Amino acid sequence: MSKESQSEFAMLYIQNQGRVYGYIATLIPNRSDAEDILQRTSMVMWQKWDQYDPDRGFVSWARGIALNEIRNFLRRSERKNVHLSEAVVDMLAEQIETSTDPIRAEAFEQCFSKLERKQRSLLEQCYLESMGVKVVADALGTTRDAIYMRLHRIRKSLINCMNHQLSDDNVAQQRV
């Protein structure tokens, strides 16, 4: 592989790593498992880079490889009772291909910025890898379940907000 080809891989990889991670973590919403699959996927992408077909698009190519790795992961995982079955994951993967990306960056940023500071702070504390829900709950003097409920509410309000954004856009487009 030439240096330039490596550099192109690096650029596309960096630009799209969030999308690839998002795809994996949507199908396997468990942090350390998603990490594991991302790393395996990245390795395969690197090894198969000379077979990359630019007409197909980088993300679509990466998704194909990731889905393979997800299936392999589900088959060898010893913790089958924490993941959806392969059949359901396949159905979900199929649906992802036909539906629009629910997380549009613009809508997310707008909705995220509308959250209260307290809510954003809670998201960071819970989602940052260095912390944990138990630590957060202890620090706030409450229970883990209470924290999970708050997280649920924040996620629901973000989704509702993004849905509005989406339909607003549709209205705007119709007017044009």
Add this chain to the structure above:
Amino acid sequence: MNESDQNVGDPDETFLALTNRMCDGTITPDELERLGGLLREDPERRETYLAYVSLHAHLMWQYRTGESAANLASDRAADPGVATGGDLSCGVEPSQRVSGTAGGFTTWLASRPVTVGAVLATAVLALLGVTLIPWSGRATIGTEDRPTTTATPFVATLRETSGAFWTDQQVALNAGARVPTGEVRIERGEAELVFDSGAQLILRGPARMTLESSLSASLHSGQLVAHMPSTAVGFRVQTPTAVFVDQGTEFGLLAEPDGTSEVHVFRGQVDVLALAEDGGAAAANPLELVDGQARRISQRGNVGSQVAYSKARFGLLSQRVAEPIAWPVAEGGNGHYYQLVISDKPVTWHEAALKSANTYFRGLPGHLASVTSAAEDEFIVGQLIRQEPIRGIWIGLTDVLKESQFQWITGEPVEYTHWANVPTQQPDNFREADWHGGEDYGMYSKLLPKYPWAWNDLSIDSMHEKVSAYLVEYEPAVNTLRQTSMSLPPVRWDESEGGNGHHYRLVLSFESASWQEVRQRAQDSQFNGVAGDLVSLQSDAEMQFVIEKLLRVCGIPEQMIGLSGSSFEDLTWTDGSDPDTAQIGKPLLPANGFYGLLRWDATRNHPPSYGWSIQTRAMDVQPSDWFGYIVEYPDDIP
């Protein structure tokens, strides 16, 4: 009992609660079974599930530091059963953590270089960069204190930096690091940031900028150039005096210490919004700037005034965001991509040819551009060269193999031409004789601003003009394109001229190679179904034929031939015959093996040899870069 069980009566709420627990990692095996059943039944539910879990995944990504990747092995060992404590927890005390801010891929490689293989690991680490920094940047939650952190998700990756790149927490980041929202600064050098939206910003120090989200940033002072792919349309950069909204583009932006800002649109469109005098919301009606336009805004409240466009103002920085552009089939084009490369120092045509052959865009191999129609010519001048302040641009056209017989590097026939006719008609070979020397390399040139862009021929050393730009064309792999060589059709040494009926082909190689490699190439090549070999010059007559037909009219000063041996005394031709060593230049120093070459000496440029003689060189000394070689194809009827 979990609080979410309160709403167990409502099926939608139950479904959402299960989804929620799936994300948190608190779902039980029974619940997982129910969730799977509900998802299987109903595509609309799957849609809801995907929206919810995608958000969860996006949040994980935003706050992902990469450290769980580094701790993957230990996590797995420590957590063999059902996740009981919730997956959001890593189970390690924050105070003990060291944050690996590189991506999981690089962290993984760093943690297991032995498994992956040292070579690959080294290559990839150097490529993507890996860093470990002390996790001092974020406040941790104390047991007594209320949380003091502010939400600072990661929104970009630092792809490269040539100077110290600081966050507002006084943490210096290395290439490969994820960059959180907040202020960053660079005192000197350049730093390339790739936002998660795909936006690419290159900052030149001294510069100060605040990252706000994956789609917005504020440049307080300094210089940047931006390349915005379609995923980043809508990206906003704010300066102290205005807001700039990308509409799919490449542009340069300056913020001077007094707040004055200047934007130069290299390609595409940028909307400029005036900031209110008090720094409040930007005006609603944007001023649309398109490529080749520039604007200077020295105070808030208006969109400033037009200034002279200058890509050069951003120097080489502007090159780094100049992506190849397509000539779409829909617009009458060929679907190929083109790129104007401007270097900071002169390049020879051969360097440009080799560099072009070694570049790729979207997996398509590059080559020095071939301009085979008026439409392509117009596209190149209009869309690529435009008003660049340069005088010459190499293209893939040369007559170095045979004087006055120009050919494209791709092998395409030269039918369309656009030679300059002012101030003098080109190609003029600079009034040289019809053979060696003179001007053999094609380029676009524009000697004076009043002349149009047209072709000129120039010599290899470009003594009278420094050329530092070249044009690359990317197109689907065709056999000849992947090769770093070019040649003319072979010439036959006819029996009527006392010849042997063999064919002789002169090949130009753009890159260095050993004699063995070159011989292999010769043997792998065919003409009329007959495999070739490096030439064996058995007689004076054969030598004379080669000089007359191939060498006298070519501009390559050195050609490899089929002569080799472990010592000067046992040199043999590739056909097994022995040479007349009296005719061959002796090597200066002893070596383990020699090969032969035809070399041109300008001081002996007269008949019958015209300066050409057979010389020898140590086998381990390769030509420095470009050189020629001669392949001989025997008569096809044995």
